[in-house]
Amino acid sequence: MDIDDNIYGPRKNLTMEGLVTPDERFSRPASADTTQGNYNAMTQEQGHLNTTTDRDQLQTDYDSLTKEKEQLKSDYNSTIQQNEKLQTNYDNLIREKDLLQTRYDNVTKERGQFQDSYRTLTAERDQLQARYSSLSKVKDQVQNGYNSLITERDQLQTSFNNVTEEKDQLQASYNTLKRERDQLQTGYNVTQRERDALQTDRNTLTASKNQLQTNYNTLQREKNDLKTRFNTLTTNSNQLKSNYTTLKRDKDQLQSNYNTLTTSKNQLQTSYGTLRSEKDRLQTSYNTLRGEKEQLETNYNSSATRGNQLQKEIDKMNVKIRGMSCQTGWRKFEISCYYISAEKRNWTVSRQDCKSKGADLAVINSKEEQIFVNGLFESGTNAWIGMTDSITEGNWTWVDGTPVTTTYWQPGQPNSYSGNQDCGEMVHTSSKVGEWNDDGCFSEQVWICEK
Missing domain, CATH: 3.10.100.10 (Mannose-Binding Protein A, subunit A)
Structure with missing residues (x-):
């Protein structure tokens, strides 16, 4: 709304009709000047009066006039104070007017915004009308779409049931994987024990090797002893040579047995490596299956979320369709x-x-x-x-x-x-x-x- 400045009157420092005029504000009261003139006239007349009674009467009148002057002066000061108070009230009213003008401007802006919103809503209404016309033309498609949505809802329900069954299957698979993990752990423990057994066999073979070395050293000493005795026991040299040859064959046989044991140890080591690789492969397969399980759970959650979104869209579509009116005759x-x-x-x-x-x-x-x-x-x-x-x-x-x-x-x-x-x-x-x-x-x- 517009603020009418006439409500508050022009800025005249409260010199409006019925208050204080400029002459009253900046000059002494006219009654005070009249009193002073009367006093001067009586003073002049006093020079001509010789009687005491007249002088006393004049003195009394003068005192009365002085009191009236003081009273008028007090009234003047009171009027000045009221003038200032009214001036203050006027300034307050001006500020309130400015505040109201500011609020009016804000309301005007809001009115303009509401007008823009109205135009926007009018345009949206026209768009909705156009969409309604378009919807009327493709009503059969909407009906078919609605029927399709109903079918999809049933399919989603079926999918939800399937996903629930898949979740149960995944739970069963998880339990199976857990049992397989326990079996792998058991296999690992068995392999650990076999490794310890191989280590024991290795220590045994090492001891056997040391024993063979000791035997070899003993045979070497015996050989040297036989060679010493060969010089003294010529008659037994052939026998000793034969014994030496036998011992050498036995040594070769022991060496062959040692090589066979070494080959067996290497084969066992290879088998252990193979078992470890198989274990790593099974661990990788387990991790892959776990990842696939998590992916299936993620897909299930996505499907459930999509199903909820489709249900919300169906609900929104139903609300919109319920809000539409039928054409004439329907x-x-x-x-x-x-x-x-x-x-x-x-x-x-x-x-x-x-x-x-x-x-x-x-x-x-x-x-x-x-x-x-x-x-x-x-x-x-x-x-x-x-x-x-x-x-x-x-x-x-x-x-x-x-x-x-x-x-x-x-x-x-x-x-x-x-x-x-x-x-x-x-x-x-x-x-x-x-x-x-x-x-x-x-x-x-x-x-x-x-x-």
């Missing part, structure tokens, strides 16, 4: 719009008419929807709905491809009379629920569209 129920024809056609032509309107024959998914559809037409009237078993006899499906699970068949129906009743119709009943019947697709009757 009836609203939950997220769908329904249309009942005024003329009668066979089932195939009826469905073509629904498709031309961006819809399809009604698909009933709940008892509440069944009751609603039953209330769309009058008693004694049958109407085509979107179910058929024309593909497989006895296997009733909706036009969106989903199987018919919850049913409201009349007693003894469907009976496929004469084997030529492959299309479903709604039979109006006074029970509010209504019933279903199978009939020949060539029959002509009203139909109910849904989008």
Whole structure:
């Protein structure tokens, strides 16, 4: 709003009408000047008066006039103080006016912002109108998308169940891996003991080698002794030579046995290395399986998160669709719009008419929807709905491809009379629920569209 400066009056230092005028503010009171003039005149007259009584009277009058002067001066000072107080109040009012002007400017800015927001919302409304028009044109696609989302929701539920089973399998695999780890630990302990046994065998072979060396040294000493005795025992030289040859063969045999033991030790060492490599390979496989398990858990969490996001998107889509109104001639129920024809056609032509309107024959998914559809037409009237078993006899499906699970068949129906009743119709009943019947697709009757 605009602030009217006239409310506070012009800046006149409170010299407004009814307060203090400039003459009153900067000059003495006129009554004081008159009193002073009277006093001067009486002073002059006093020179001419000789009587004491007149002088006393004049003195009394002068004192009264002096008191009046003081009183007027006090009133003047009081008026000056009131003037200053009013001036202060006026300044305060000016500041309040400036504050109100500032607030007004802020409110004006906010009004401009609200105006911009209004224009933005108007543009968004136009965009939403355009989107609504576009949605009206692709309503069939939205319906199909919704049906697909329902199917995807079921698939997601199935996937969730599968993922739950996979989680149980992963848990079982984890337990199996844990048992295999324990077995590997046991194998490692066995290998450790075998290594200790090999070390013991090595020490044994080393002792045997030292023993052979000792035996060799002993044989060398015996050889030297025999050679010494050879000079004295010529007759026994051949025998000693034979014994020497035998001993040499025994030494060679011992050397051969030693080499065989060394080869066996190397083979055992190679086997130990192979076992260690096998253990490392198993450890690597275990780590790989653990990584795959963690990856599967991550994929499961991602799938669960995606499923929740899809569910939220479905919920948002349902809210948006519920907020939309149906076009003229259509009836609203939950997220769908329904249309009942005024003329009668066979089932195939009826469905073509629904498709031309961006819809399809009604698909009933709940008892509440069944009751609603039953209330769309009058008693004694049958109407085509979107179910058929024309593909497989006895296997009733909706036009969106989903199987018919919850049913409201009349007693003894469907009976496929004469084997030529492959299309479903709604039979109006006074029970509010209504019933279903199978009939020949060539029959002509009203139909109910849904989008």
